[in-house]
Amino acid sequence: MGGFFGAALHGDCVFDVFYGTDYHSHLGTRRAGLVTYDREEGFNRAIHNIESTNFRPKFEKDILSMKGNIGIGCISDYEPQPLMVRSHLGTYAITTVSRINNLEEIVDRIFRKGNAHFLEMSGGDINPTELVAAIINQKSSIVEGIRYAQELVDGSLTLLLMTSEGIYAARDCMGRTPVEIGRKVSEDLSGAVEHIPTFDRNGRPISRAAEAGASPDAALAASEAQAQCGYCVCFDSFSYLNLGYIPERELGPGEIDFITPDGIEVVAEPGRAMKVCSFLWIYYGFPAACYEGQNVEDVRYRCGAKLADRDRMRGGVYPDLIAGVPDSGVAHAIGYSNASHIPYCRPFVKYTPTWPRSFMPAMQSRRNLIAKMKLIPIHDLIRGRRLLLIDDSIVRGTQLRETTEYLYKSGAEEVHIRPACPPLVYGCRYLNFSRSNSEKELITRRMIERLEGTDQVGEELLAKYCDPDSEQYRAMLEEIRKELNFTSLHYHRLDDMLASVGIEPCRLCTYCWNGKE
Structure with a gap:
């Protein structure tokens, strides 16, 4: 994944871009960058690797030499960016949140048109943001180029492109990731002054x-x-609240806006169809964020309440305490506790002052080790208790199995698991928020192959495993339960989860859970 923040002000924007970008640190752990433009000094850029530290310490010295009234910054979990580009369209900086499934096809097409080269990243891959810039440069204007890139990319593409005059903000054609705009008005301008x-x-x-x-x-x-005064543009709306901005608007699917200190110009109208990622609310959205008018924390409370309602209808499970697997499962667990009137507790706490995020290292075994070492048990809340845990999801199942065994060794009598989303049966085709190299790594696929005795399972049969009312679904859950040593296991139903989000289901992407685009 990744996130971005841009600002176009009448005064200096460096402070806002620095802290606004830092507020997106939950979306990426590998690369980050800042670009500013000053009328006298021109463009100034800094990019750093942030795998071994956080964003702020890496850029604190850089911002001392930066100035300008227009700037953008990004946090990336993959490629170095923002990139500086000089072309027939002028000099500009560009950052993207994207997944390009047809990258090689696009590269070949550009080579056939005479493009000289692409710079390889350290892993030998082509930088997707550089590729997007190359696509844009095929056209005679920036807006025409952005629209061409949106149409050409199979996957998703949201971007900021900064010129010396302002910032172009473009949301993915299907609105899979958000773009929010805030307006800054000084408190000193209150009262009768416009x-x-x-x-x-x-x-x-x-x-x-x-x-x-x-x-x-x-x-x-x-x-x-x-x-x-001026405007900011960002991935997460909460990132500007403490910087003196108020909500202005959210871009629609495929919309392109040009943002200057003086205002916002819609240069390409939004489309009608939307498939915004449902996982924004379930997992990787920050609790204070709002997407399509729905707050993340509130949606998670509703998800937890729906899980409690289903357990009440099912019967047979009587936990002593409800807990969330920190951090993304906590709000779901609070919602479950509020609805069920079973006490919420923290049987283990996450030690975050020095440990990096668990999915940061490249090796899966190292990520699992760090995830385990970060959780500190509170034995007095575990020993002799029947616990019901809510995690945001189960991907491979490795970490949650180790957490469950950890609780049993600490004296828990029962450990019931309630994931806050349906079983993940398909790998995401649209966003880079998972490091899974193959759908075969998903625990659902492994259990389906075990039940069917083959790794060649057709779409018709997979659809049955996605149906919560089918025998195949129940058999898959039982295999997962036994594999991970849970006392009981019930996932969030897809219909309940969509109802919890609170927007029209047809406008939400559910590909991970049912394979439907």
Whole structure:
């Protein structure tokens, strides 16, 4: 995955871009970068590897030499970016959140048109963001190029492209990932003074207070405040709240906007169809974020309540305590506890001050070890208790099996598992939020192959394993339960999960769970 933050202000934007980008650190762990533009000094860029540290310490020295009123930053879990590009369209910086399934096909097409080369990354791959820039440069304007790239890419493509005049923001054609815009208005401009600045012939803001005949000191103060007005654009809306912005709007699917300190211009209208990723609310969205008007934390409470309702209908399970596997399972567990009136507790806590995120290392065994070492048990809350745990999902099952065994060794009598989403039967085709190299790594596929006695399972049979009312589904769950040594296992039903999200199901992507695009 990845995230981004951009700002176009009448004053200096470096502070906002630095901290706004840092607020996206939950979306990536490998690369990060900043680019600013100053009318006198031009573009200034910094890119760092953040695998061994966090974003802020890596860039604290860089921002001391950066200045400008327009800037973008990104956190990436894969390629180095933002990239600086010089072409017939001018000089620009570009960052993407994308997955390009037809990368080689596009590269071959560009080579046939005479493109000289692409720079290889350290692993020998072509940088997807560089490829997107090459696609854009095939056309006679930036907007035409972005639209061409959106149409050409099989997968998903959301991007920011920054010129010396402003920032182009483009949301994926099917809206799979979000783009949010915030508006910054200084608190000093409250009351009778309008929040919209005017400018002299040199481009300097003129205070409305000055126009209204206010005192010189008041006019100067208002003018300085107006100099900080402008707009930001980002992946996660919460990232601008503490920086003095208020929500302005969210881009629609395929929409392209041009953002300057003075306003927002829609240069390509949004489409009607949407398939926004449902996992935004279930797993990788930050609790304070809102997508399509639905807050992540609130949706997770509703998911937990639905899980509790299903258990109440099912009967036969009577836990003493409800717990969430930190961090993404906690809100789901609180929702379950609130609905069931069974106490919520933390039988283990996550030690985060020094440990990196568990999925950061390249080796799966190392990630599993770090995940285990970060969880510290509280034996007084485990010993002799029947626990019901909610995790956001089960992918391979390795970490959750080790957590369950850990709880049994610490004295738990029962460990019931309730994943907050349906069984993952398909690998995602649209986003890079999973490191799975193959669908065969999914525990569901391994259990299906065991039950069927073959790894050649057709789509018709897979559909039965995705149906929560089928015999095949129940057999798969029992195999997973035995494999991972759970006392009981019940996944969130897809219909319940979609109802929890709270937007039209036809506008949500469910490919991971049912293979339907």
